[in-house]
Amino acid sequence: MSFQHIFDTYSWDDTRASIYAKTARDVEQALASRKRTPEDFKALVSPAALPYLEEMARLSSQLTQKRFGKTIQMYAPMYLSNECQNICTYCGFSFDNKVKRKTLNDAEILQETGAIRQHGFNHVLLVTGEANHTVHTAYFKHAVELLRPHFANISVEVQPLDTDEYKILHEAGVYAVLVYQETYHQDVYKTYHPKGKKSNFGYRLETPDRVGEAGLHKIGLGVLLGLEDWRTDSFFCNLHLDYLQKTYWQSKFSVSFPRMRPAEGIIEPNVIVSDKELVQLICAYRLVNEDVELSISTRESEHFRNNIIPLGITSMSAGSKTNPGGYAVEPQSLEQFEISDERRAEEIARLISRSGYEPVWKDWDNALL
Numbered sequence: 001m002s003f004q005h006i007f008d009t010y011s012w013d014d015t016r017a018s019i020y021a022k023t024a025r026d027v028e029q030a031l032a033s034r035k036r037t038p039e040d041f042k043a044l045v046s047p048a049a050l051p052y053l054e055e056m057a058r059l060s061s062q063l064t065q066k067r068f069g070k071t072i073q074m075y076a077p078m079y080l081s082n083e084c085q086n087i088c089t090y091c092g093f094s095f096d097n098k099v100k101r102k103t104l105n106d107a108e109i110l111q112e113t114g115a116i117r118q119h120g121f122n123h124v125l126l127v128t129g130e131a132n133h134t135v136h137t138a139y140f141k142h143a144v145e146l147l148r149p150h151f152a153n154i155s156v157e158v159q160p161l162d163t164d165e166y167k168i169l170h171e172a173g174v175y176a177v178l179v180y181q182e183t184y185h186q187d188v189y190k191t192y193h194p195k196g197k198k199s200n201f202g203y204r205l206e207t208p209d210r211v212g213e214a215g216l217h218k219i220g221l222g223v224l225l226g227l228e229d230w231r232t233d234s235f236f237c238n239l240h241l242d243y244l245q246k247t248y249w250q251s252k253f254s255v256s257f258p259r260m261r262p263a264e265g266i267i268e269p270n271v272i273v274s275d276k277e278l279v280q281l282i283c284a285y286r287l288v289n290e291d292v293e294l295s296i297s298t299r300e301s302e303h304f305r306n307n308i309i310p311l312g313i314t315s316m317s318a319g320s321k322t323n324p325g326g327y328a329v330e331p332q333s334l335e336q337f338e339i340s341d342e343r344r345a346e347e348i349a350r351l352i353s354r355s356g357y358e359p360v361w362k363d364w365d366n367a368l369l
């Protein structure tokens, strides 16, 4: 049994049609419900819910405070490599983009570590492209062992791996694995991923199952907002989350909201997700799920990030560099995507405090395991 079995019982077109058919009455029922269902999620992300955004935001804020208090977890991504054998039409690191490739060595990883730690971060997210000959499980394990003395919490966002490989990373001290399906629209998935292992929709879809089987503490999901209809994609992502939470109940879960940003050689967004719609989506996740962590990155604008803090999110990156060596080794190299909010971590921490929330730099310590 895996999520594939559930996914196969749904049709993209029928699901999309049923979301767009939701009415004000469906939204009101969803808002009044004590235990919200995937059908309620459809209503809450539907166009019919937009006039109810203020109420959704109020409820989302209350539920988030009840479960998480007034806290925002701070983390920084560390890009270890931009080598990639895949072609993804929306990514600056795509195999067919003629950019200088780089994979950090030990000395460079430690140099980046020093720069990130200087800003106060204790939680780091290691990111790579998919280049199995250079950036593989042994490389990740070694990097994690190198970083363990310096960071309390290490997560990874790398290519999908097998269960045994995830077990190795878990034992090495990895706390969370983030893997985004990008789009759940199986018929068009291949047009965005024409070459490389990532073009295998099913293997990617079952990745969170393998992460769960390996016993990781946290599993992160998401879709790339801008590829396909965001409402339908998010319905499937929420369905996936619902299945995983029931199946791997020992693990925690997070959802991220990457909205397409400019990068070298990428396609324009197919679908524009407005700021208002992104708020609606964040609130909809919170209203159906009190426990899920919701994360916003520096892809988003200063204005958006200034205002989203009290509305349901629980973690934020800050001062991010999306190129390997971007903090200290090679600050001028090409980024995976352009950062929108370029403010330093210290400034974001002050913003969080001014909003009445506490920036949390550390709430976990690998050293105590």
Ligand code: SF4
Binding pocket: 084, 085, 086, 087, 088, 091, 092, 093, 094, 095, 128, 129, 130, 198
């Ligand atoms: S999205 Fe990931 S897998 Fe695709 S080209 Fe970019 S780095 Fe490679």
